Amino acid sequence: MCIFFCSFTLQIFTFKHLQFLSFLLCLQFFVGGNWKCNGTKDSISKLVSDLNSAKLEADVDVVVAPPFVYLDQVKNSLTDRIEISAQNSWIGKGGAFTGEISVEQLKDTGCNWVILGHSERRHVIGEDDQFIGKKAAYALSQGLKVIACIGELLQEREAGKTFDVCFQQMKAFADAVPSWDDVVVAYEPVWAIGTGKVATPQQAQEVHIAVRDWLKKNVSAEVASKTRIIYGGSVNGSNCSELAKQEDIDGFLVGGASLKVYFYCWA
Numbered sequence: 001m002c003i004f005f006c007s008f009t010l011q012i013f014t015f016k017h018l019q020f021l022s023f024l025l026c027l028q029f030f031v032g033g034n035w036k037c038n039g040t041k042d043s044i045s046k047l048v049s050d051l052n053s054a055k056l057e058a059d060v061d062v063v064v065a066p067p068f069v070y071l072d073q074v075k076n077s078l079t080d081r082i083e084i085s086a087q088n089s090w091i092g093k094g095g096a097f098t099g100e101i102s103v104e105q106l107k108d109t110g111c112n113w114v115i116l117g118h119s120e121r122r123h124v125i126g127e128d129d130q131f132i133g134k135k136a137a138y139a140l141s142q143g144l145k146v147i148a149c150i151g152e153l154l155q156e157r158e159a160g161k162t163f164d165v166c167f168q169q170m171k172a173f174a175d176a177v178p179s180w181d182d183v184v185v186a187y188e189p190v191w192a193i194g195t196g197k198v199a200t201p202q203q204a205q206e207v208h209i210a211v212r213d214w215l216k217k218n219v220s221a222e223v224a225s226k227t228r229i230i231y232g233g234s235v236n237g238s239n240c241s242e243l244a245k246q247e248d249i250d251g252f253l254v255g256g257a258s259l260k261v262y263f264y265c266w267a
């Protein structure tokens with residue numbers, strides 16, 4: 001038995017190396033598991049144990065984002081080969097902000113990434129572009145790397161506004177962050193998240209290349225070529241290979257499937 005990350009990334013790297021021959025720079029593939037508000041001490045202990053016994057492909061960055069309350073448990077039991085991300089962070093230094101978690105506290109628990117701008121934060125909690133931009137700027141200023149999420153709602157896609165929405169969200173990040181060195185962009189169409197309705201490889205590639213082009217025009221050609229743009233939204237063991245063949249898909253941010261044993265075990 002080999003784990004999903006290993007075998008599927010092996011396939012991915014075959015594809016990607018072939019496809020990227022013409023590129024001067026080959027971006028390291030990135031696989032993020034966003035565990036969202038799921039798990040118990042016991043189920044997380046089992047997941048960590050599965051990950052620890054897995055042989056991960058060397059050329060792939062693997063990051064998991066447990067719920068806050070289990071960060072310490074995961075940090076203390078997970079192999080150092082896998083990095084740990086938070087699912088959110090406060091906009092500045094800690095203090096009298098009930099219920100919030102500061103970047104400093106996240107770093108203290110051993111986190112080196114944070115997911116910001118996730119659609120569940122935008123559309124369920126109500127975080128806006130500027131608020132998310134401030135969070136990104138503060139996290140980066142304190143040495144935390146950022147998975148910056150963007151993506152359109154179904155009605156926005158149907159109204160032909162996908163690019164407008166994604167570019168507006170990109171602009172908010174670009175206006176706030178001083179550097180893109182420690183940023184991975186995650187394109188997550190909201191209609192594909194947790195719905196089982198994955199974007200087709202063509203739909204995803206179309207947005208990824210547009211976002212890269214946006215970075216080229218609005219930030220720099222260097223940032224456009226160096227920034228990883230990953231896809232999220234109902235990714236699983238059956239659809240990941242086709243998505244990964246797309247030239248501008250540099251990895252995945254996976255929710256539901258990252259909690260299931262079969263996701264890690266791909267025979």
Ligand SMILES: O=C[C@H](O)COP(=O)(O)O
Pocket residue numbers: 034118188192193194195196232233234235253254255256257
């Ligand atoms: O952060 C992950 C995304 O929201 C995707 O979630 P999903 O794989 O459950 O659709």
